[in-house]
Amino acid sequence: MAPMGIRLSPLGIGVFCLLGLGVLYHVYSGLLTWRLSSLLGDRAGADGGVMVDLRDLLAVAVQAAELGGVEVKAVRESNKLNENSKGKTREGADEKMTRGDLLSNRKMASLIKNSFPGVQVNTEEHLEDDDKEPISWDHKIPDDIKDKIQNPILASSESITVWIDPLDATHEYTENLVDFVTTMVCVAVHGKPVIGVIHKPFTHYTAWAMVDGGANIKRREIYNEKNPTIIVSRSHSGKVKDVTLKTFGNQTKIVSAGGSGYKVLSLLDVTGNEKQETADVYIHITYIKKWDICAGNAILNALGGHMTTLKGEEIIYTGSDGNEGGLLSSIGMDHDALVEKLASKITN
Known part of the structure; x- marks a missing residue:
């Protein structure tokens, strides 16, 4: 008797194909998760601590930035800022602090510390244990995050x-001048910025991105590499305008703006946000605090851009809270060429 062959009906063939596609999807998704874990140099449990799903931390970061924004907006609209000075910046300007800074910090830091007690939190304003609020995450991940990042991405809390x-x-x-104001959260793993959230309280706009995960913001389609528009600090400019003109020519368009978060958003596609400037390159040549730049750095990294020191060095988000090497941010440009061009002018 001849051996019997296996025959599948059309329904059986369809089921078999669907099963195969499902296996391929899970393999592909697993590879994406492995790729980010490899990029971060993180091995499950290798450095101790509780394993944290970065999707959860992103969801809390978005909620924290928006909660802080509510406080910032309410204080500004009450006109009871209780403004005072924390001292002087290196350029000699007053470093101001308001009731908005303090109340926003209390909400943001409390939410993150309560939700992830094993994670190191560095914040601009000090938070005493007595000041912490009893707020925590409801363990819900927003749909836009779940749609873009469908599988857990784990890192040790340590x-x-x-x-x-x-x-x-x-x-x-x-x-x-509230259009410049933002609240920001950044998550760094082993010092590398991988999650960034920038929230604009007065327009209720929130941008977020995760390296090798997803983003709710896009890069623009066109950047002017030949005659770039440069955005610089409004209140801490130092010599940056002179350096910029020497580097790119006297006809270069320079935009002055407040806030590092605002300046990073100027490099991106902020659809529907009419009061947002646009620029091709963001330059800062003096000392800057890491909480000012980490979120923007993560977002640019996620979208294929760059934020480095003026010498092209990556900024590490551990240790001291300040970056001494200046700042050069771009996307859609030849970043190495920008570094080389600036270097010749800064040293001369």
């Missing part, structure tokens, strides 16, 4: 540092 800026552009905030 490898994570969260950087909080409860009110970026405080100087402009006191002048009621």
